[in-house]
Structures are given as C-alpha cells and as structure tokens.
Amino acid sequence: MSSATTSSALPRFAQHGAGVGGASRLLRIVAWISFALNTIIIGTGGAVRLTGSGLGCPNWPLCAPGSLVPTEELSWHSIIEFGNRTISGPLLISAILVAVLTWRIRAARRDLFTISIVVLALVVLQALVGGVIVWLHLNANLVGFHYVVSLALVCITAAYLVRMYEPAAPRVLAVPKPFMILTHVTTVVMAVSVLFGVLTTASGPHSGDATIQRDGVDAVLMSHIHSWPGYAAFVLVVALLAWSAAKSLRPLRWNVALLVMMLVQIVVGVAQARTGLPAPLVGIHMVLAALTAAAMTVVVLRLKRPAVEPHPAA
Numbered sequence: 001m002s003s004a005t006t007s008s009a010l011p012r013f014a015q016h017g018a019g020v021g022g023a024s025r026l027l028r029i030v031a032w033i034s035f036a037l038n039t040i041i042i043g044t045g046g047a048v049r050l051t052g053s054g055l056g057c058p059n060w061p062l063c064a065p066g067s068l069v070p071t072e073e074l075s076w077h078s079i080i081e082f083g084n085r086t087i088s089g090p091l092l093i094s095a096i097l098v099a100v101l102t103w104r105i106r107a108a109r110r111d112l113f114t115i116s117i118v119v120l121a122l123v124v125l126q127a128l129v130g131g132v133i134v135w136l137h138l139n140a141n142l143v144g145f146h147y148v149v150s151l152a153l154v155c156i157t158a159a160y161l162v163r164m165y166e167p168a169a170p171r172v173l174a175v176p177k178p179f180m181i182l183t184h185v186t187t188v189v190m191a192v193s194v195l196f197g198v199l200t201t202a203s204g205p206h207s208g209d210a211t212i213q214r215d216g217v218d219a220v221l222m223s224h225i226h227s228w229p230g231y232a233a234f235v236l237v238v239a240l241l242a243w244s245a246a247k248s249l250r251p252l253r254w255n256v257a258l259l260v261m262m263l264v265q266i267v268v269g270v271a272q273a274r275t276g277l278p279a280p281l282v283g284i285h286m287v288l289a290a291l292t293a294a295a296m297t298v299v300v301l302r303l304k305r306p307a308v309e310p311h312p313a314a
Contacts, residue, residue, distance in 0.1 A: 022108050023164045027101040031164055034094040034119065035157040039290060041091060042150050044084040046286045050279035055138065056081030060131035088127055095120045098160070108168045115160045122153050144198045151194065151290045158294040162301045171304040174250040179243055180303050183251070186236040190296055193229035194289055200226045201282070223273050230269070234262050240299070251302035258295040265292055 023031070048056070056070075056077030057063035063070050063082050070078035099116040106113040126149055133142045173180065200222040237259050244252040265288045272281035 022105050022168060023112070024101065024105075027098065027105075028164065030094055030097045030101065031157070031160055034091070034098050035154070035161055037087060037091040037094055038150065038153045038157050039287065039294075041084065041087045042147070042154065042290050043283060043287050044087055045147070045150065046283040048081050048084045049143070050283055051077065051080055053077035053080040055134065057085065057134070060134040085130075088130070092123050092127065095123045111163055111168075112160060115156060115163070119153060119156055119160065122149055122156070125149065126153070144201075147198055147201075147286070148195075151293055154290040154294050155297040158297050159301060162298055167306050167308060169306040169308040172307045173303065174305040175244075175303050176247075176249075179240070179247075179249065182236065182243075183240060183300060183303060186233060186240060187296055187300060189229050189236060190233040190293065193226060193233055194293060196222065196226035196229065197285075197289060201286075227269070230266065234259075234266065237262055250305060251299045254295060254299045254302055258292065258299055261288065261292045261295055264288060 047053070056075065056079070059065060062068050063078060063085075070082050095116075099113075099120045102109065102113045102116040126146065129142060129146050129149065133139060133146060136142060175183075237255065240251070241255040241259050243249070244255050265285065268281055268285050268288060272278060272285055275281065
C-alpha cells in the first residue's frame with residue numbers, strides 16, 4: 001500500500017495532529033486547564049472560608065462600593081476573597097474555549113460537546129451562586145451547594161478528559177456485570193460520604209467570617225456520621241481492587257489510584273478531627289475529596305470500552 005493510500009486511510013483527525021478521540025492539540029491543552037482550574041478554585045474557595053474571608057469583598061460583582069478590586073480601607077481578607085474571584089475569570093474562559101473547540105467536532109463527538117455545554121452551564125451557575133452567597137452573608141446551605149457543584153465540575157471535567165482520549169465509537173461493557181454493579185454501589189456510598197462531609201463542615205467552626213456563627217447539628221456527631229459511609233466506601237474499593245487485580249480488569253490501575261487517594265483522605269480526616277479541625281488540614285481534605293470523586297468517575301468510565309479500538313497510527 002502506498003504512503004498516500006495509507007494517509008487517506010487514517011482518520012482525518014490523525015492527519016491534522018488530533019488525538020485518538022478527534023480532539024486537537026489546543027483542545028486537549030484547554031481541557032486540562034479547565035480541569036486544573038476547577039480543582040484549584042476548590043482550594044482557593046476553601047482558603048476564603050477557612051481564613052474567615054468570606055465577606056472580605058462585601059459586594060458582588062464589585063468587591064466594594066464603586067470598586068471592582070479591593071480598596072485600601074478593606075482588610076487582607078479582601079485580597080484572599082478577590083483572589084478566589086479572579087480565578088473565576090480564567091475558569092469561565094477555559095470553559096467557553098472547550099465548548100467552542102468541541103463544537104467544531106460536534107458531528108463526530110456529540111458526547112464531548114454535551115459534556116462541554118454542561119460544564120459551561122455549571123461554571124456560570126457557580127458564579128451566580130457565589131454572588132448570592134455574598135448577598136445573603138454566607139448562607140450555610142448555599143455554601144454547601146456551592147462546594148458540591150464545584151466537586152461535580154471536577155468530576156465532569158475529568159470525564160471529559162477520559163472520553164477525549166478515546167475514539168468516537170459505541171461503548172461496550174468491559175467487566176463482568178456484578179463488578180459493574182458493585183462499582184456503582186461504591187459510587188453511591190462515596191457520594192453519601194461526601195454529602196455528610198459537607199454537612200459536617202457546615203456544622204463546624206469554619207463559617208467563613210468571624211461575625212457569623214453556625215447553629216445546628218453537633219459537629220462531633222456529624223463527623224462520626226460522615227466517617228461511617230467513608231469507611232464503607234473504603235472497604236468496597238478494596239474489594240473492587242482485589243477483584244480487578246485477580247481478573248486483570250480494565251479499571252485496575254484507577255482502582256489502585258482511587259485506593260491510594262482514599263487512604264490519604266482517611267489519614268487527613270482522622271488527623272483533622274483529632275487536632276481540632278486546623279484550617280490547613282480541612283482545606284486539604286476538601287481538595288482531596290474532589291480528586292477522590294474524580295478518580296471514582298474515571299473508574300466508572302473504565303467499566304466500558306470503545307467497541308472499535310483505535311488504529312495504532314492514530
């Protein structure tokens with residue numbers, strides 16, 4: 001076969017520097033940036049709350065009356081709060097770029113285009129919710145919702161990355177059906193653990209501003225309730241890892257990564273509970289929760305494989 005014939009036989013995206021899934025090099029870079037920024041903003045948002053800087057910028061969308069940026073009259077809390085707001089700009093731009101670049105390949109990658117639109121919509125929602133939180137002086141329920149949406153964005157952008165590197169083809173189950181069921185059960189248990197973790201934080205001492213006191217469920221009791229589904233999820237992940245290792249199943253490597261993340265998360269969680277919830281450990285726990293959930297997302301996506309494997313040259 002001639003080189004010209006070989007070239008024409010390859011998928012069009014392989015001839016234009018695109019990846020296996022049809023994504024251009026630029027799209028791959030921007031998609032990774034989007035994932036990174038959605039993870040980073042959880043850390044900076046946690047810093048805002050844990051340093052009591054939630055009302056450092058008392059207005060929204062302006063930081064102070066008549067000023068978009070912090071003024072000399074404001075404290076250092078305003079710098080922390082404004083820094084978190086600043087990340088929202090690049091995050092929104094990256095979400096728009098991913099959506100626009102994916103729109104160009106929407107005919108072949110409808111799945112990626114749908115995910116990109118969901119991400120863009122949630123990023124816009126997050127910005128609006130953040131403003132309402134400031135207006136309502138850090139309402140605890142909205143703050144919890146704000147974090148849950150951020151965590152969902154990390155998982156969804158991770159899903160985009162996984163699908164981006166796979167070919168546009170129907171997907172078929174790559175594991176035994178009981179393994180799939182156990183994986184989904186693990187996902188539900190982990191989601192319950194995260195939900196109670198959000199409620200635990202809402203009941204704790206870190207309200208986001210020194211003038212705001214949280215009244216409600218006992219934080220110690222909530223921490224115990226939060227730990228039960230957490231330990232159950234850990235046991236289930238161990239079972240998944242043992243099963244996938246014994247049968248050399250497709251999710252094996254990500255089961256290993258998930259177990260490692262959960263071990264670190266448990267160590268940090270126990271340490272923060274026994275040391276009076278120091279702010280740095282709480283912040284690390286928040287970010288690790290998002291990354292652990294993202295790893296769980298990848299494990300779920302590895303349950304299936306493309307029905308047509310990509311050509312090696314692609």
